[in-house]
Amino acid sequence: MTGRKMQKGNLMLRRDLLMGAAAGLALPALARPSIARAADARVLRFVPQANLANLDPIWGTQYVVRNAALLIWDTLYGVDANLDPKPQMAEGHTVSEDGLVWTIRLRPGLLFHDGAKVLGRDVVASLNRWMARDQMGQLIKARLAALEAPDDASVRIRLNQPFPKMLFALGKANSPMAFIMPERVATTDPYKQITEIVGSGPMRFVRDEWVPGSRAVFERFAGYVPRDEPADWCAGGKRIHFDRIEWQILPDPATAAAALQNGEVDWWETPLPDLVPLLRQNPDIRVDIADPLGNIGTFRMNHLQPPFNDVRVRQAIQYAASQEDWMRATVGDDPALWRPCPSFFTPGTALYTEAGGERLVGPRHYDEAKRLLAQSGYGGEKVVLLVAQDQAVLKAQGDVSADMMARIGLAVDYVAIDWGTVGARRARKDPPAQGGWNVFHSWHAGVDCVNPAPYTALSTTGEKAWFGWPKSDAITALIATWYAAPDLAAEKRAIEAINRASMDFVTYVPTGFYLGYQAWRSNLAGVTKAPFPLFWGTSKS
Amino acid sequence: MLAYAARRVLATLPVMAIVALFVFSLLYLAPGDPAAVIAGDQASPADVERIRASLGLDRPFLVRFGGWAWGVVNGDLGTSIFTNLPVSRMIAQRIEPTFELMVLTLVLSVTVAVPMGVLAAWKQGSLIDRAVMLMAVLGFSVPVFVVGYLLAYVFALKLEWLPVQGYAPLSQGLWPCLRTLILPAVTLGGIYIALIARITRATMLEVLSQDYIRTARAKGVAQGGILFVHALKNAAVPIVTVIGLGVALLIGGAVVTESVFAIPGLGRLTVDAILRRDYPVIQGVVLLFSLVYVLVNLGVDLLYSLFDPRIRY
Numbered sequence: 128m129t130g131r132k133m134q135k136g137n138l139m140l141r142r143d144l145l146m147g148a149a150a151g152l153a154l155p156a157l158a159r160p161s162i163a164r165a166a167d168a169r170v171l172r173f174v175p176q177a178n179l180a181n182l183d184p185i186w187g188t189q190y191v192v193r194n195a196a197l198l199i200w201d202t203l204y205g206v207d208a209n210l211d212p213k214p215q216m217a218e219g220h221t222v223s224e225d226g227l228v229w230t231i232r233l234r235p236g237l238l239f240h241d242g243a244k245v246l247g248r249d250v251v252a253s254l255n256r257w258m259a260r261d262q263m264g265q266l267i268k269a270r271l272a273a274l275e276a277p278d279d280a281s282v283r284i285r286l287n288q289p290f291p292k293m294l295f296a297l298g299k300a301n302s303p304m305a306f307i308m309p310e311r312v313a314t315t316d317p318y319k320q321i322t323e324i325v326g327s328g329p330m331r332f333v334r335d336e337w338v339p340g341s342r343a344v345f346e347r348f349a350g351y352v353p354r355d356e357p358a359d360w361c362a363g364g365k366r367i368h369f370d371r372i373e374w375q376i377l378p379d380p381a382t383a384a385a386a387l388q389n390g391e392v393d394w395w396e397t398p399l400p401d402l403v404p405l406l407r408q409n410p411d412i413r414v415d416i417a418d419p420l421g422n423i424g425t426f427r428m429n430h431l432q433p434p435f436n437d438v439r440v441r442q443a444i445q446y447a448a449s450q451e452d453w454m455r456a457t458v459g460d461d462p463a464l465w466r467p468c469p470s471f472f473t474p475g476t477a478l479y480t481e482a483g484g485e486r487l488v489g490p491r492h493y494d495e496a497k498r499l500l501a502q503s504g505y506g507g508e509k510v511v512l513l514v515a516q517d518q519a520v521l522k523a524q525g526d527v528s529a530d531m532m533a534r535i536g537l538a539v540d541y542v543a544i545d546w547g548t549v550g551a552r553r554a555r556k557d558p559p560a561q562g563g564w565n566v567f568h569s570w571h572a573g574v575d576c577v578n579p580a581p582y583t584a585l586s587t588t589g590e591k592a593w594f595g596w597p598k599s600d601a602i603t604a605l606i607a608t609w610y611a612a613p614d615l616a617a618e619k620r621a622i623e624a625i626n627r628a629s630m631d632f633v634t635y636v637p638t639g640f641y642l643g644y645q646a647w648r649s650n651l652a653g654v655t656k657a658p659f660p661l662f663w664g665t666s667k668s
Numbered sequence: 669m670l671a672y673a674a675r676r677v678l679a680t681l682p683v684m685a686i687v688a689l690f691v692f693s694l695l696y697l698a699p700g701d702p703a704a705v706i707a708g709d710q711a712s713p714a715d716v717e718r719i720r721a722s723l724g725l726d727r728p729f730l731v732r733f734g735g736w737a738w739g740v741v742n743g744d745l746g747t748s749i750f751t752n753l754p755v756s757r758m759i760a761q762r763i764e765p766t767f768e769l770m771v772l773t774l775v776l777s778v779t780v781a782v783p784m785g786v787l788a789a790w791k792q793g794s795l796i797d798r799a800v801m802l803m804a805v806l807g808f809s810v811p812v813f814v815v816g817y818l819l820a821y822v823f824a825l826k827l828e829w830l831p832v833q834g835y836a837p838l839s840q841g842l843w844p845c846l847r848t849l850i851l852p853a854v855t856l857g858g859i860y861i862a863l864i865a866r867i868t869r870a871t872m873l874e875v876l877s878q879d880y881i882r883t884a885r886a887k888g889v890a891q892g893g894i895l896f897v898h899a900l901k902n903a904a905v906p907i908v909t910v911i912g913l914g915v916a917l918l919i920g921g922a923v924v925t926e927s928v929f930a931i932p933g934l935g936r937l938t939v940d941a942i943l944r945r946d947y948p949v950i951q952g953v954v955l956l957f958s959l960v961y962v963l964v965n966l967g968v969d970l971l972y973s974l975f976d977p978r979i980r981y
Contacts, residue, residue, distance in 0.1 A: 180750040180751055181706075181751055181752065186719075187706045187708065188708035188711060302708060320752045338762075339750070339758065339940075341932030376930070377930045382833050382928055385820055385824065386930075547701070547702075554704060554716055554717075583711075584710070
């Protein structure tokens with residue numbers, strides 16, 4: 128009897144325990160939704176365009192690294208949506224009358240993520256590292272008499288020759304950007320990766336949670352003091368409304384689309400155009416153009432090797448190439464996503480011009496192309512076309528190019544490889560038969576093509592120029608006139624001349640201007656069109 | 669047996685050395701340049717050259733191989749060119765999801781495929797047999813990523829039972845972890861189930877036609893006893909062999925499955941490293957996979973003696 132009572136007692140206890148456990152589980156479950164929703168609103172889950180494999184924006188200049196770096200580090204100046212540089216970490220500046228001495232004062236209250244104050248010497252070290260790698264930085268360096276910190280709160284740049292584009296250089300959003308790091312970090316060799324991630328921007332990188340290829344986490348830095356002005360691209364008050372921003376690397380577009388539909392992620396930077404109609408059907412998802420400055424596609428020729436060492440063959444391509452064919456193959460039939468671009472510069476921006484682009488417009492002239500080819504003495508040698516099969520945009524354009532070149536009588540050797548191999552092979556100057564190349568496709572972000580400063584592909588300095596190594600002293604001189612241009616009217620004149628000369632010389636052939644979409648959950652507010660994801664000003668309900 | 673196992677373990681060392689040399693040579697000869705990837709598309713050729721030099725990629729083959737091999741002997745797999753993290757740390761970060769995915773797939777596959785194969789053999793020529801074989805053909809024929817998309821569509825998007833992607837480590841609880849692995853394991857298990865079911869059926873058919881099975885039936889042994897005690901035990905050796913060999917299939921399938929379901933495992937690490945030409949990571953992961961494969965085969969060899977007492981080492 129006692130035993131039975133004991134047993135019953137045990138049973139009751141066990142049941143009580145089970146009920147208690149169930150209640151324990153249920154109570155938080157009941158209380159969780161509102162708390163969870165509030166907590167969830169403070170976490171942004173973002174799918175970036177590519178894997179974030181490193182965090183050094185000077186050593187590695189990929190766009191995805193620049194985008195992450197924009198959260199972690201701040202700059203002295205930042206461009207707004209009109210690409211005008213505005214003070215950011217800088218409070219202001221003075222320039223001597225002869226334009227040779229720039230003195231920049233730092234805003235009070237600037238802190239690094241380790242709590243240390245941002246000092247003039249940190250800025251000096253950061254600019255030195257940046258100048259070694261950036262095209263505009265190298266131009267400043269060539270004119271530099273001294274870069275010094277007269278005190279903790281200011282920096283002085285003394286030049287031998289005026290450089291009117293100084294503020295644009297310090298604030299431009301093109302990679303590499305002039306991010307400000309602590310002196311001990313910034314003294315790292317610019318060709319070696321930094322080992323310490325100590326930022327000066329609104330978000331702190333959480334290194335312990337970083338799983339390269341899968342996830343990167345940023346936490347709000349409480350010590351960051353945003354400017355008072357409203358945020359405008361890289362300028363103004365960078366106010367972050369999230370405690371955490373989690374980057375989730377989803378390499379498969381179908382998975383990313385499904386995750387967005389399922390509410391597992393909030394924002395997808397680069398949805399495939401093919402998947403956009405599907406996303407648009409979902410009332411909980413918003414889709415819009417991501418970057419209004421888009422991209423300019425590139426048909427890049429090797430100027431050192433025949434047949435493209437002859438300008439007539441390069442012009443033959445201009446007569447035969449159809450930007451519409453290239454663009455439809457790239458983005459499909461959505462007319463909102465592309466437009467012809469008989470220009471080297473970004474449509475819709477202040478300096479855009481189509482001067483000299485006539486050969487790329489109107490009906491295609493295959494006969495004229497063939498005539499120029501014959502005039503050049505082309506003897507049917509193989510033309511090696513490198514086509515990256517793992518980049519949908521480049522694969523599509525490469526297929527169109529192979530067809531176009533075959534039509535005018537070029538003997539195309541279509542080399543199907545991956546982008547990593549294109550990256551290595553395009554650096555080789557050997558003849559195509561010995562491992563070199565004749566043509567590859569690439570693209571340039573529109574933000575890099577607004578003027579010649581960040582535009583490496585426009586340079587015609589021969590051996591020092593971008594792959595293909597075009598050499599034209601006349602164009603180089605014209606680019607110099609743009610740097611020296613005192614006002615917008617003079618800049619426009621210079622750009623028009625550069626575009627005309629570059630079209631005649633055929634530095635490369637633009638394949639068209641195209642845009643991309645971004646997609647986000649409808650509970651996200653403040654998503655802005657820009658060449659990079661802007662997390663400040665964005666909030667989640 | 670112990671001496672045999674010890675000999676086999678020692679024999680893995682030259683195998684691993686040959687694998688290491690082979691992989692290093694292949695990567696050395698393969699086109700591609702991590703410096704070009706690091707520098708970005710806008711970098712000048714001179715910048716790419718300087719980055720290549722700073723990474724030591726311009727050094728001769730033997731110097732590079734010697735440095736790496738010496739590190740491996742001393743337990744250092746090197747540092748990732750891109751992330752600047754030790755390769756061993758990157759592998760440690762990724763090994764848990766892949767290990768759990770493979771174990772779950774293995775358990776699921778064996779649990780489903782062996783009874784299917786036994787059933788198909790028992791009911792040879794029946795509708796059940798044909799259905800099992802049809803499933804096996806489908807398992808072989810339908811690509812892993814198609815199965816993955818279909819399962820994600822039905823069970824994640826439509827029914828909302830399971831997540832589309834992601835991974836929760838076991839430290840967050842058994843169910844959260846299982847939730848993220850069920851769809852990938854079923855996806856990855858498809859081809860494995862097909863393989864094991866077919867081998868089980870074929871081997872069982874052969875065993876069931878043996879005289880001792882007829883004797884057992886004549887002595888009145890129940891059908892279950894005949895199938896699972898007398899027949900299956902004797903059919904086990906080829907089945908276990910196939911399960912061992914199939915680990916290679918799992919490793920290959922994990923690459924695709926981890927990409928489809930965004931699981932941060934070794935498969936994705938391998939693909940990312942190959943696309944970027946992150947040589948130390950590729951070498952480290954391939955070395956690890958080779959070791960796993962060699963050890964699994966050793967385990968399979970040792971299991972033979974459990975199922976067949978005539979096998980002695």
